[in-house]
Amino acid sequence: MVDDWDLESFPPDLVVEQSAEAKELPLLPLRDMVLFPHVAAPLYVGRDRSLRAVEAATGGSQRLAIFTQRDPEVELPSVDELFDVGTEALIGRVWRMPDQTTSVAVQGRRRLRLLKVVQTEPYIVGRVLPLLDTVEEPSISSEALMRAVLTLFEKVVRLSRNISDDAYVMAMNANHPGWLSDLVASNLNLEVLEQQELLETVDPLLRLEKISVLLAKELDVLEMESRIHSQVQQAVDKSQREFFLREQMRVIQTELGEADPGAQEIAELQARIEEAHMPEEVQERAEKELTRLATMPSIAPEASVIRTYIDWLLDLPWAESTEDNLDVRHAEQVLKKNHYGLEKAKERILEYIAVRKLAPESMRSTILCFVGPPGTGKTTLGKSIAEALGRSFVRVSLGGIRDEAEIRGHRRTYVGALPGRILQTMRRAATINPVFMLDEIDKVGTDFRGDPSAALLEALDPEQNSSFSDHYLEVAYDLSKVLFITTANILEPIPPALRDRLEVIDFPSYTEEEKIEIAKRFLVPRQLEQHGLKQLSFPKTTLQHMIRDYTYEAGVRNLEREIANICRKIARVIAEGKPAPRHILVRSLSKYLGPPRFLYGQLEETDQVGLATGLSWTEAGGDTIAVEVSIVPGKGSLLLTGQLGDVMQESAQAALSYTRAHQREIGIERLDFDKVDIHIHVPEGGIPKDGPSAGVTMASALVSALTHNPVARDVAMTGEITLRGRILPVGGLREKVMAAYRAGLKTVILPVKNKSDLAEVPRKVKRKLHFVFVEQMDEVLPVALPSRDKVKGPRGAPRTKNVRSEDNHDQQTEAQ
Numbered sequence: 001m002v003d004d005w006d007l008e009s010f011p012p013d014l015v016v017e018q019s020a021e022a023k024e025l026p027l028l029p030l031r032d033m034v035l036f037p038h039v040a041a042p043l044y045v046g047r048d049r050s051l052r053a054v055e056a057a058t059g060g061s062q063r064l065a066i067f068t069q070r071d072p073e074v075e076l077p078s079v080d081e082l083f084d085v086g087t088e089a090l091i092g093r094v095w096r097m098p099d100q101t102t103s104v105a106v107q108g109r110r111r112l113r114l115l116k117v118v119q120t121e122p123y124i125v126g127r128v129l130p131l132l133d134t135v136e137e138p139s140i141s142s143e144a145l146m147r148a149v150l151t152l153f154e155k156v157v158r159l160s161r162n163i164s165d166d167a168y169v170m171a172m173n174a175n176h177p178g179w180l181s182d183l184v185a186s187n188l189n190l191e192v193l194e195q196q197e198l199l200e201t202v203d204p205l206l207r208l209e210k211i212s213v214l215l216a217k218e219l220d221v222l223e224m225e226s227r228i229h230s231q232v233q234q235a236v237d238k239s240q241r242e243f244f245l246r247e248q249m250r251v252i253q254t255e256l257g258e259a260d261p262g263a264q265e266i267a268e269l270q271a272r273i274e275e276a277h278m279p280e281e282v283q284e285r286a287e288k289e290l291t292r293l294a295t296m297p298s299i300a301p302e303a304s305v306i307r308t309y310i311d312w313l314l315d316l317p318w319a320e321s322t323e324d325n326l327d328v329r330h331a332e333q334v335l336k337k338n339h340y341g342l343e344k345a346k347e348r349i350l351e352y353i354a355v356r357k358l359a360p361e362s363m364r365s366t367i368l369c370f371v372g373p374p375g376t377g378k379t380t381l382g383k384s385i386a387e388a389l390g391r392s393f394v395r396v397s398l399g400g401i402r403d404e405a406e407i408r409g410h411r412r413t414y415v416g417a418l419p420g421r422i423l424q425t426m427r428r429a430a431t432i433n434p435v436f437m438l439d440e441i442d443k444v445g446t447d448f449r450g451d452p453s454a455a456l457l458e459a460l461d462p463e464q465n466s467s468f469s470d471h472y473l474e475v476a477y478d479l480s481k482v483l484f485i486t487t488a489n490i491l492e493p494i495p496p497a498l499r500d501r502l503e504v505i506d507f508p509s510y511t512e513e514e515k516i517e518i519a520k521r522f523l524v525p526r527q528l529e530q531h532g533l534k535q536l537s538f539p540k541t542t543l544q545h546m547i548r549d550y551t552y553e554a555g556v557r558n559l560e561r562e563i564a565n566i567c568r569k570i571a572r573v574i575a576e577g578k579p580a581p582r583h584i585l586v587r588s589l590s591k592y593l594g595p596p597r598f599l600y601g602q603l604e605e606t607d608q609v610g611l612a613t614g615l616s617w618t619e620a621g622g623d624t625i626a627v628e629v630s631i632v633p634g635k636g637s638l639l640l641t642g643q644l645g646d647v648m649q650e651s652a653q654a655a656l657s658y659t660r661a662h663q664r665e666i667g668i669e670r671l672d673f674d675k676v677d678i679h680i681h682v683p684e685g686g687i688p689k690d691g692p693s694a695g696v697t698m699a700s701a702l703v704s705a706l707t708h709n710p711v712a713r714d715v716a717m718t719g720e721i722t723l724r725g726r727i728l729p730v731g732g733l734r735e736k737v738m739a740a741y742r743a744g745l746k747t748v749i750l751p752v753k754n755k756s757d758l759a760e761v762p763r764k765v766k767r768k769l770h771f772v773f774v775e776q777m778d779e780v781l782p783v784a785l786p787s788r789d790k791v792k793g794p795r796g797a798p799r800t801k802n803v804r805s806e807d808n809h810d811q812q813t814e815a816q
């Protein structure tokens with residue numbers, strides 16, 4: 001038996017006999033480690049067979065064959081369950097441990113290949129063949145590799161907390177690549193399979209190369225670990241320092257008899273929570289958060305998150321409410337005082353208040369939705385309802401919202417999280433029952449961040465909104481006392497689930513007379529007051545010109561802006577001490593507002609070939625659109641420009657197909673369509689347009705261009721066209737007619753099926769226009785292209801249904 005470690009006998013290569021003959025040795029299987037040659041290690045032996053192998057070896061050659069098991073769990077491994085390459089070990093001291101295991105000190109000598117197992121009982125004996133490291137002459141490359149590995153190993157030893165400095169000393173003294181690689185390998189933190197691979201790599205240089213790669217990897221990991229460690233250390237040091245300082249400060253303050261500011265804050269918050277009349281569940285929540293806050297240093301980041309949260313709970317109204325004034329006559333007076341016209345809307349609201357008075361619960365399920373172009377008084381009417389009922393009024397715009405979190409808030413785990421817009425607005429309202437206006441619900445979008453309209457529905461729906469959930473707040477909030485009013489420019493984009501719940505009140509465009517009245521009664525006095533002007537009048541004709549030449553809108557927003565514009569200029573004149581006018585006259589408008597921006601009356605100076613006026617319907621109300629067609633020699637192509645949507649492009653195709661199919665009736669039978677290029681353009685080119693209702697206009701412009709007959713410049717038209725030339729009804733008729741009237745046009749060509757929609761157009765507007773109802777395209781052409789001499793309908797003479805609007809109007813209203 002070899003006593004203790006005999007460092008004198010190193011390097012072991014020199015003492016290992018160099019014979020490579022197979023021999024038989026007692027075999028010790030290892031469960032989860034690999035013993036490398038040249039390396040000393042203690043082994044814990046527990047299995048009986050293994051103990052007997054150790055005894056046999058100590059009684060004999062002092063040598064053991066050590067092989068690692070492929071599966072560490074196997075108790076009695078067979079030859080297949082051992083790796084083929086192992087290590088010959090010299091046995092040192094054997095210790096009996098208190099737990100009945102035995103510890104054996106061994107020293108690896110050289111690699112062995114297991115040829116076969118000769119016996120398995122009472123212990124395993126293996127027939128093994130030594131695998132000797134080739135001892136080559138030192139070369140420059142082996143020297144360089146050894147140095148590189150040593151340098152890396154030194155760095156690893158320095159950074160690692162698990163490798164002792166002795167390991168580096170030993171590695172420094174290893175003068176052979178094989179020896180060095182085995183020493184380093186045994187000190188690295190490697191998986192058993194990686195260790196076994198190194199053991200099986202018999203070529204020392206190749207082994208050293210593999211080691212250098214593993215070392216570099218280990219170094220990377222260690223460097224990263226050390227960086228993280230030092231950062232953590234710094235942070236801990238800083239917070240410990242702060243903690244000590246703060247504790248000292250607290251002690252000093254107590255000594256000086258000053259109150260602890262933290263404790264004072266907590267006490268104040270506690271008092272506010274008690275006074276806030278929160279629902280029980282919410283109060284419990286607030287107190288729980290307060291307890292958490294009390295236990296942490298007041299400048300911890302977490303503390304400010306909790307403080308903001310408690311502030312939110314405190315700032316939201318939980319119990320404060322106003323008492324409703326359900327006096328219908330009072331409400332009527334308020335609405336009358338604040339608004340001109342809007343009779344239908346006002347009536348509907350008075351009914352609403354009346355029913356609320358008589359059957360408070362039945363009204364809960366209504367959500368009013370004011371629909372109409374901008375500037376038609378939706379917001380101001382909302383405010384007046386609040387005034388009439390004696391409630392507070394708040395408003396939030398939903399335009400462009402795509403993220404559910406905007407409505408419902410972000411969870412508190414987000415940095416900078418806040419409640420959603422609904423609760424933010426409730427905080428502003430400061431009462432639980434405000435009139436709450438949600439503007440632009442037609443502009444709410446949907447995308448991957450969830451569906452805001454679903455969250456919106458939950459807020460609005462009387463069935464669910466008594467416990468509205470906000471991600472930030474986490475506790476339920478009761479919205480059931482709120483009177484929600486939504487607004488939209490058009491109904492179509494609102495998701496059907498939401499639209500179903502809305503009670504729509506229409507806000508139509510104003511006529512010129514209504515605008516003048518609104519300006520005289522509300523806009524001018526308000527602007528005069530805001531600008532500190534006393535004696536300034538806007539005569540009716542001035543307002544009329546401002547409406548016609550400087551604004552082109554459904555509502556009165558721009559009109560109000562222009563009035564403010566003039567007031568500002570006059571205020572300046574007065575402030576400068578110069579004589580100021582008392583009346584704003586038509587002729588001085590261009591001095592204040594610049595040259596007229598819109599040409600009222602005629603869109604063009606003369607009738608034009610290939611230019612027809614259509615009517616469109618947009619969010620801003622109705623509008624006129626020009627359709628231009630030009631024909632040039634070419635190859636039969638159709639070019640469409642002006643950002644036309646798919647449906648509009650298709651209706652241009654339909655208009656062209658109609659023209660081609662009716663060449664003879666139109667009087668262009670000799671035209672070869674394959675020899676011309678047709679260009680249809682709809683200005684303004686930068687604004688996207690869509691819809692089928694320009695079909696009639698396109699066909700008219702097309703026929704005009706092909707026959708060289710000009711289109712009457714005071715005629716506007718709308719209608720969808722089929723390939724056979726039938727004219728189909730279109731939407732938004734009221735707003736379209738209002739647009740024609742605003743533009744000062746005289747005649748409007750409409751589909752017969754839209755006739756009933758005229759009932760919604762104010763009588764004054766109808767009196768000013770001449771309506772022509774058509775079923776077929778051949779009825780359009782004589783009106784649109786009056787100078788066309790050879791107009792023949794497919795069945796002979798054209799069948800126009802010209803009706804003077806005044807006569808027609810009366811018949812219609814009676815028919816309603």
Ligand code: ADP
Binds near residue numbers: 381518555557560
């Ligand atoms: P909307 O909400 O429909 O866009 P607003 O309510 O903001 O329109 O109205 C724009 C401006 O026009 C406001 O200053 C408002 O006072 C005024 N206004 C609109 N319609 C009327 C009306 N019928 N009577 C009095 N003022 C009106």
